[in-house]
Amino acid sequence: NAEEAVKVPVNARHVKHMILAGCFDRIEKVGAVTERCALLERAARELGFSLSEKDFPQDMRGRHFFWSQQQIAVSGIGSIDYRRIFDNSEASGQVKGKASYLTLDEVARDENDGRRAAVCATVVDVAEHTYKDRETGSRKRFARLTLSQNNRLAECVCWNDYYMEHRTEIQSLKDRVVILTAVIRYSDYNGCNTLQTYKNSLLFIQS
Structure with missing residues (x-):
């Protein structure tokens, strides 16, 4: 009343x-x-x-x-249960044998440098950059994705060949949940492990 x-x-x-x-x-x-x-x-x-x-x-x-x-x-x-999202997705079957599911905490560990990881996370930022190709001298585009798993952040670099092939898709990823496969590499630029795409990296948009 x-x-x-x-x-x-x-x-x-x-x-x-x-x-x-x-x-x-x-x-x-x-x-x-x-x-x-x-x-x-x-x-x-x-x-x-x-x-x-x-x-x-x-x-x-x-x-x-x-x-x-x-x-x-x-x-x-x-908090978001990213492992649950991965386990319940079609992606889990498609990445089997190609990459191992890892959390962003696990990606950061020194012993995982060089491993191929399947990661599920929210993309909180997408930024396009360019670099000078050593062989041709031309400028090439690539993208840096900032990934989040609740309170943990990590960076994924989408190199030129992969980025240009999937550019429209990658540009639309901000604030979306994705599953992707990438290789873990230590970055002198970042001072920590980052994820980097390779030629056959897989990308699945969940939301």
């Missing part, structure tokens, strides 16, 4: 954000983050708001990482 609305000025947007943040998980017996979708749909019906296809794409509503991303966006708390 009107008196309660003054005392507790909570609107539909507040409720939506509280559901996304997991505030009602215990009382509504939500067992998995994907179950927040049904709770959100119920709230939408009762409070008169809609779940747009833009904000809540149908093909993403059944994915754990999508709801984890929503939680992090509204609350700043939470």
Whole structure:
């Protein structure tokens, strides 16, 4: 009623954000983050708001990482289970025998320099650069991807041959979850291990 609305000025947007943040998980017996979708749909019906296809794409509503991303966006708390994304993806079968799944923490370890890794992460930045080719003297383009696994960051360099072949795709990767294969190399420029594409690197966009 009107008196309660003054005392507790909570609107539909507040409720939506509280559901996304997991505030009602215990009382509504939500067992998995994907179950927040049904709770959100119920709230939408009762409070008169809609779940747009833009904000809540149908093909993403059944994915754990999508709801984890929503939680992090509204609350700043939470984590994405990147190993789960990898294990449940078609990519896991396609990279078998070609690369080993590694976390970004494992990529950073000295003993993994030279290994081929399959990594699942969020691309937080895509930057195009150029370098001078030693043989021809011409300028060649490449890209640096900044990858994130929750609080861990790593860089992936997409060298010219791979980058130019997949440039449109790579330019669209910011804020998307990807699975890619790359070789781990120590970088004097960065002072740590980085990921670098090779001719047959695989790239799978998950979101």
